[in-house]
Amino acid sequence: MKDFTVNRRSTLKLLAAGTGVLAAPAIIRPAFAQSKVVNITTYDKFVPQSFIDQFQKDSGIEIRIRLTDDQGKQYNLLTAEGAAPSTDIVTVTGHRLSQFMGSNLLAPLDTARLKNWDKLGPAYKGAPQLTVDGKTYGLPLLAGFEGLARNTEYTKASDSWEIMFDDEYKNLTSYIVSDFLSIVMRYQGSDGDYVTYENKADVAQAATDKARDFMIKHKDKVRKYYDAASEVQQMFVNEDIYLAQTWSGPAAKLIMDGHPIEISVPKEGTYGFLYSFNVVNNAPNADAAYAFLDAILSSPEIGAAMTRQSGFASAFDGVDKVLDDKERAAMALPPEQVERVQFFSSVNRAMKNEMIDKATAEIKSA
Structure with a gap:
């Protein structure tokens, strides 16, 4: 596997580009194919409740969320579960990607299955933190x-x-x-x-x-x-x-x-760091996972809601136009910083x- 570093130019592009209540954690049951379920391990306040409600209504797919506060805990869980994971999507930071990939825990992202892929901010398409040997291993979320x-x-x-x-x-x-x-x-x-x-x-x-x-x-x-x-x-x-x-x-x-x-x-x-949603290797509900990822990309209002809840800069295009002046100022840094x-x-x-x-x-x- 080819390793990667991030140069200053890409750092500046990612930071410059970025300028509800979470669903109650559900118990994620042992893995088996459930086309109307998607199991997600993520951080508190990363997925807006309004999005969850609308997605479940429109798709008929139930979202089950397991909260985490540490990359190591996600890694240890997936490693322990091996070829029969209980989750479909995890939330990985770019610099920890090689650790997850080294244990064959993540699947390459098939961006052709995401009709809303072009709604990412320009600086995040092909983000170097998530690209290995020409393959993309995550959907950029927040920086x-x-x-x-x-x-x-x-x-x-x-x-x-x-x-x-x-x-x-x-x-x-x-x-x-x-x-x-x-x-x-x-x-x-x-x-x-x-x-x-x-x-x-x-x-x-x-x-x-x-x-x-x-x-x-x-x-x-x-x-x-x-x-x-x-x-x-x-x-x-x-x-x-x-x-x-x-x-x-x-x-x-x-x-x-x-x-x-x-x-x-x-x-x-x-x-600095970049969070992403990553499809787990052997995900029991891969189709539902892709439906979830495509839906969360569908509107800058969703990205804005994620930013308002988490405080992190969104990777989605057009979010800066949705945020108000106070919200944009809260995340702005002087160029020298x-x-x-x-x-x-x-x-x-x-x-x-x-x-x-x-x-x-x-x-x-x-």
């Missing part, structure tokens, strides 16, 4: 980045990640440990995505250990480590924290809801995952 979120009423402006370690904000910050570790490595001048550390395990380990030790030293700044977007949103709303490393989506949602939050990309830079976003690569993921996971456990237990 985002890791940002510095701050309560503008209680914090000073800053263009550096250094503010997360300022004594002034002791016990007032929060982050996802594994995600922030990569950011800290970048802050320290190391490669937080491990691309340049291929076949350099000793260099990678030294850089990881340096970031780990720095985060342990500054644990007193952290109110709580979080995992789910709803946790960091609630901490901001309750004013339990003033600063956080967070995905752009949850922060943008707070801004759209009128909270005094700002999201920015500090001068040291950050990492867009330049600081580097999309995660799939290169050297095994080394990165192993070292990050080990360091994360050590930080939490310190």
